[in-house]
Amino acid sequence: MPDVASWGWYVTTPWPGYSIFDYNNLDAIGNGLVIDTSQYVDVILRDANGDGIIYDDDSFDGSRTDSGEAIIGPTMTLIPEEVALYTNSTLTIYGVTYTDISLQVTLFDDGSYSVRIMDSDIPAGHYSDVTYLQLGTWDGVEYSGVALSAVDDPFVCFDASTQIRTRQGDIRVDRLVSGDEVMTLDHGYQKLVWVGHSRLRGTDANAPVVFHDPDTGDEYLSVSQQHRMLVVGPKVHEMCGQHQALIAAKHLVNNDTIRIKPRSRVHFVHILCEAHELVLANGVWSETLYLGPRSLSVLSDSARSDFLRKCPEIFARAFDEAPRTPTARPFLTGRKAKEAGAGQAFELIYESPGKVPRGVTPHGLILL
Structure with a gap:
């Protein structure tokens, strides 16, 4: 390192x-x-x-x-x-x-x-x-x-304007509250047990990763650098023995359709389910918050107390080294991403081929 x-x-x-x-x-x-x-x-x-x-x-x-x-x-x-x-x-x-x-x-x-x-x-x-x-x-x-x-990890979260698929349709993530049901890839509709907000300077490690439509150049998704996206591709199976994996957005940056774009201020939103889940964010599959001791360290005393009261078992698991809460898919590290060729090796997974921008396979956007 x-x-x-x-x-x-x-x-x-x-x-x-x-x-x-x-x-x-x-x-x-x-x-x-x-x-x-x-x-x-x-x-x-x-x-x-x-x-x-x-x-x-x-x-x-x-x-x-x-x-x-x-x-x-x-x-x-x-x-x-x-x-x-x-x-x-x-x-x-x-x-x-x-x-x-x-x-x-x-x-x-x-x-x-x-x-x-x-x-x-x-x-x-x-x-x-x-x-x-x-x-x-x-x-x-x-x-x-x-x-x-x-050294602490940066925030793992969505930009506040992101639309999340719920039982009531697509809703802006900053309008979601505990108890709302979001659609997950593996377990149908699941309730949110906690929603948190972070307003930060959008520079350096907090600058968001922005995904662009390759045809129009329009932004269609913005997440924090450490937010993990669901990907497929031949290299995924080779690296972890499964057909799908999760990788931090910053490791997909290609300086063309996927870029790190600093902003004066950003509003990120964390959403947490009982288990680590995959949700539709602006039509793209990505993770909910995966809790660990470092994730909890960014919460205020009152928020931490509120979280402990609402979901004590999840709170306890965040500090329990063995066994840890299972991840929705294997995590690919930055080192493995570099070895695989990062953007050239992985494809995002979209909800529907009909909604995918130009230059994609039925699985999702090819990260060139």
């Missing part, structure tokens, strides 16, 4: 009391430090050797940054020097204040530093909308680097 998209608040002024001769700058001196939330940036974690961690360049604890590894932002390339964790930190977003947040601080070799929310504590919303951030208490541990496994 050479490059991983991430984010944080980057502070250019030196860490309090910073000294190049001090190997332990990050300590209790940071307790209570207020962070300037206007300094939100998107960054790339460059893991040159693919070992899953960018070690800090701290000879005191025996760690050294590997050659070619760095944290890369819009105008800077930085080498981490120390990493620390501050628990019981304070964060305010959309007027709601949280006081039990864990914040990771990464100190760089020029005295500047970045701050990031630990994934298990991420509240609902987009990080750039945080209005107040204050470090809590240093946990006393000296960490050896930034682990890429801690």
